[in-house]
Amino acid sequence: MSNQIEVSNLHVSYYGKQVLNDISFTFDSGKLIGILGPNGAGKSTLMKALLGLIPRDAGSISIEGKPIEASRKRIAYVPQRSNIDWDFPIIVRDAVMLGTYPKLGLFRRPKKEDKAFAMECLRKVGMESYAKSQIGELSGGQQQRVFLARALAQKAEYFFLDEPFVGIDVSSEEVIINILKDLRDAGKTVFVVHHDLAKVERYFDNLLLVNKELYGAGPVQHVFKPQLMQQAYKSPFAVIGDSLGVGI
Amino acid sequence: MEFIHDLQNYEFLQKAFLTSIMVGIICGVIGCFIVLRGLALMGDAISHAVLPGVAISYMLGISYFYGAVATGVLTALGIGVISQNSRVKSDSSIGIVFSAFFAAGIILITMARSATDLTQILFGNVLAVRASDMKLTLIIGSIVLLAVILFYKELLVSSFDETMAAAYGLKTRLIHYGLMVLLTLVTVASLQTVGVILVVSLLITPASTAYLLTNRLSTMIVLASFFGAISAGIGLYISFLFDWPSGPVIALATTALFILAFLFSPKQGIIFRKLRSSRKIADGV
Numbered sequence: 001m002s003n004q005i006e007v008s009n010l011h012v013s014y015y016g017k018q019v020l021n022d023i024s025f026t027f028d029s030g031k032l033i034g035i036l037g038p039n040g041a042g043k044s045t046l047m048k049a050l051l052g053l054i055p056r057d058a059g060s061i062s063i064e065g066k067p068i069e070a071s072r073k074r075i076a077y078v079p080q081r082s083n084i085d086w087d088f089p090i091i092v093r094d095a096v097m098l099g100t101y102p103k104l105g106l107f108r109r110p111k112k113e114d115k116a117f118a119m120e121c122l123r124k125v126g127m128e129s130y131a132k133s134q135i136g137e138l139s140g141g142q143q144q145r146v147f148l149a150r151a152l153a154q155k156a157e158y159f160f161l162d163e164p165f166v167g168i169d170v171s172s173e174e175v176i177i178n179i180l181k182d183l184r185d186a187g188k189t190v191f192v193v194h195h196d197l198a199k200v201e202r203y204f205d206n207l208l209l210v211n212k213e214l215y216g217a218g219p220v221q222h223v224f225k226p227q228l229m230q231q232a233y234k235s236p237f238a239v240i241g242d243s244l245g246v247g248i
Numbered sequence: 249m250e251f252i253h254d255l256q257n258y259e260f261l262q263k264a265f266l267t268s269i270m271v272g273i274i275c276g277v278i279g280c281f282i283v284l285r286g287l288a289l290m291g292d293a294i295s296h297a298v299l300p301g302v303a304i305s306y307m308l309g310i311s312y313f314y315g316a317v318a319t320g321v322l323t324a325l326g327i328g329v330i331s332q333n334s335r336v337k338s339d340s341s342i343g344i345v346f347s348a349f350f351a352a353g354i355i356l357i358t359m360a361r362s363a364t365d366l367t368q369i370l371f372g373n374v375l376a377v378r379a380s381d382m383k384l385t386l387i388i389g390s391i392v393l394l395a396v397i398l399f400y401k402e403l404l405v406s407s408f409d410e411t412m413a414a415a416y417g418l419k420t421r422l423i424h425y426g427l428m429v430l431l432t433l434v435t436v437a438s439l440q441t442v443g444v445i446l447v448v449s450l451l452i453t454p455a456s457t458a459y460l461l462t463n464r465l466s467t468m469i470v471l472a473s474f475f476g477a478i479s480a481g482i483g484l485y486i487s488f489l490f491d492w493p494s495g496p497v498i499a500l501a502t503t504a505l506f507i508l509a510f511l512f513s514p515k516q517g518i519i520f521r522k523l524r525s526s527r528k529i530a531d532g533v
Contacts, residue, residue: 015335048411051415053411053414053415069417072415072416072417073416073417075415075416076415076416077411077412077415077416078412079409079411079412083409083411084408084409085284085408088284088407088408088465089284089459089462089463089464089465089467089468090404090408090463090464090465091463091464094464095408098404098405098408098409098412101401101402101405101416102416102417104401106399106402107398109401110401134463150412154416160415
C-alpha cells in the first residue's frame with residue numbers, strides 16, 4: 001500500500017470542456033511507465049494533473065499514501081522542449097544547478113558542493129564539456145540531456161518527463177533512455193509522455209494508455225495489444241507477428 | 249563642465265541627479281525580469297495605471313505613494329483575473345484594464361487639479377524633485393534591491409522554467425504578484441524623473457541592451473542597472489542644458505545605448521553576425 005502512486009477518479013476540464021474523464025490507476029514505485037495516446041488525447045494534461053499543476057474537477061492523487069502536494073520535493077519534472085525560452089541568459093551548468101534549488105530552500109545560495117554536484121550530473125549525460133555554453137547554442141538532443149541532468153540534480157524519487165524524445169538525435173535518445181532505465185533499476189519511478197509506438201516495448205515496462213479516458217494501465221504486454229490500441233487511437237492497427245506495427 | 253559646476257552649487261540639481269541615477273538602477277534591475285518574462289506590455293500597463301491613484305491621493309491630501317501603489321496592484325490583479333478566468337488572451341486583458349485605469353486617471357486629475365500637474369506626471373519634471381521625493385526613491389530602491397537579492401534564486405528559476413518551479417512547490421503566482429508590486433514601486437519612484445508614459449523605456453530598453461551583451465542573468469542585471477543609471481545621468485544633463493523635459497531625453501538616451509548594442513554587440517550585434525556569416529561563406533563552410 002505504501003510504496004505506490006495512486007490516482008482515483010481524476011477529472012480535468014478546460015473552460016467547461018472535459019479533457020480527462022474518470023482516470024484511476026495504481027502503480028508500485030520502481031517502474032518505468034510510458035504514457036501513450038494519440039495527439040490531443042490529454043497526455044501532457046494528465047502529467048500536469050498528476051503533478052497537481054492544474055486544477056482538477058474531482059479525484060485524488062497520492063504518492064506513498066500522502067497527497068501529491070506533500071511530496072513536491074521528491075518530484076522532478078522535465079517540460080516539453082517547446083515550452084522553454086532557449087534565448088534565456090543562462091549557461092548549461094547554471095541550468096543544471098537549478099535542480100539543487102528545491103533542497104536548498106529560501107535564502108540559501110548554492111555552494112561549491114552544489115556546483116560540483118551539478119557538474120557530476122552533467123557528466124552522467126555526457127555534456128560536461130558544454131558547461132559554459134548558453135543553452136540555446138545546443139542541439140535539441142543536447143538540450144534534452146541538460147534538462148535530464150537538472151532532474152538528476154534534484155535527487156528525486158519520482159521523475160516526470162514530457163515528450164523527452166521528440167526531435168532529438170539517436171545518440172541523445174540512447175543516453176536518455178539508458179539513464180531512465182538506471183533510475184528505475186535504482187528503485188525510482190519514472191513517467192514518460194511518449195508517442196513513438198515503434199520503441200514502446202524496448203523502452204517501458206509499464207504503460208498508461210489514454211485518450212480522454214483510460215484505456216489501459218499496467219505491464220506493457222497487457223496494455224500494448226492491438227484491440228486496446230485500436231480502441232484508444234480509434235483507428236485500425238496492423239499486426240505484425242505478435243507485436244504491433246507502427247503504421248497508423 | 250558648467251554642469252559639474254552647477255551640480256556642486258545647486259542643491260535642486262544634486263537631488264535631481266541622485267534621484268535619476270537611483271531610478272535608472274532600480275528600473276534596470278526590475279526591467280530584466282520584466283523583459284525575460286515577456287511582460288513588457290505589463291510594465292507599460294502598470295506605469296499608466298498608477299495615474300488614478302496619484303489623482304485620488306491629491307484629492308485626499310495624502311502622499312501619492314499610497315494611491316499609486318494601490319491602483320498599480322489592483323491593475324495587476326485585474327489583469328490576472330481576466331486572463332485566468334476567460335479565454336481573453338493576456339495581452340488583450342492588459343489592454344482592457346490599463347486603458348480603463350489610465351482614462352479614469354486623466355478624468356480624476358482634470359477634476360482634482362490644473363493641467364500643468366498632469367503634464368508633470370505624464371512626462372516627468374526631475375528638476376522639481378523635493379527632498380521627500382528623494383527619500384522615497386531611496387527607500388523604494390532599497391526595498392527593490394533587497395527583494396531581488398533575497399529572492400534571486402526564486403526569481404531566476406520561475407522566470408526560466410515556471411512549470412518546473414511550480415512542480416517542486418514554489419508559489420509561482422505569489423512570485424508573479426510580488427514582482428508586480430515591485431514594478432509598481434519602481435513606477436512610483438520614476439514618476440518625477442521620467443513620468444508615467446516613458447517609465448517603460450527605462451524598464452525595457454536598458455534591460456534589452458544588456459540582454460544583447462551577456463549569457464548570464466546576474467551580469468545582465470548589473471549591466472542593465474549600469475545602462476539605466478548612465479541613461480538617466482546623460483538624459484538629465486542634456487535636459488538641463490537645453491531646458492528640455494527630462495523624461496523624453498532619458499528615454500532617447502536609453503535608445504541610443506540600445507542601438508549601439510544592437511549594432512556592435514560581439515555575439516548578438518548585426519554587424520558582427522553579418523561579418524561572421526560572410527566569412528563562413530568565404531571559407532566555403
